[in-house]
Amino acid sequence: MTHGSTPAQQSPYTNNGGRPRSYDVPTWRKVAYYGGAVLQGIGLLMFLSVFVAVFAAFAGIGDVFGSGDHTAIGSGIGRAFRFFPVAFFGFFVISAGQWLRRVGRQGLAGSGVVLSPQGEARDAEPWRRSEGAQDQMRLEEIPTLQAALGGAPGPTGSPAEVVKLRCRSCGYLETEDAAFCSQCGQRI
Known part of the structure; x- marks a missing residue:
């Protein structure tokens, strides 16, 4: 067994699959993420519509989202129960929005839609590079902390x-x- 790596066995972090490294998330992922958020909002409104209709029926507001007799609370409650399929469908729209946001946030391979370790590493790259930059900033602050604690660094950055x-x-x-x-x- 050799310890040298052949081009087929290289880590996906070494050359990023031939693409330039980037801190930015691709546009389609941003659209998927924010589109999923919009779908979640629509689904939430659909889900809550049944509660608004039932509240309106019990409050005696009258005709609940339809035309007809304004006097009977029973007929208002009956019309409110017609919104249950809309609320049920709203639950599925919320779930679809959550899935779409996860795909937008983690990418196709990162969310498990496509089974590819190299793709997963590429999809996670903007966050990994961001975390690395934050770690680098922390390391650069160490001489400043040493100086503040009394162990001022020498001219080469060492104590x-x-x-x-x-x-x-x-x-x-x-x-x-x-x-x-x-x-x-x-x-x-």
């Missing part, structure tokens, strides 16, 4: 060099600002 002196009596390494050895107590 300042610490000089130690050896005690003539016991040989203990002591910091250069010490007047007495912390091991034996003799003057440095």
Whole structure:
């Protein structure tokens, strides 16, 4: 078994399938995501329409979304129950909107529509690159944090060099600002 990678075994992260790397999400995924949100809103309105119709019937508002007799509450409730198929269909529209948003957010391979590990890596690339950029920003802040905590970095970005002196009596390494050895107590 060889440890070298052949072009067929390369990681999908190495060359991005021949496409340029990008932080941006493709337009079709944005359309799918926001279109799914619109479908969810429409489905929610369809689902809630039955509750509005039943409330209107019980409140005695009269004719519920139709023409007819305004006096009988029973007929208003009967008309309100006609909205149950619309509410049931609204539930399916909400589910379709959620699925469409997931495809828009994760891509075809990332959401499981297409079974492709390389495609899944490409679909997740904008978020992975964004997370990497955030990690890089955190790493760049470390010298600033060290300076704030008192360990100011040197000119190369590494911490300042610490000089130690050896005690003539016991040989203990002591910091250069010490007047007495912390091991034996003799003057440095």
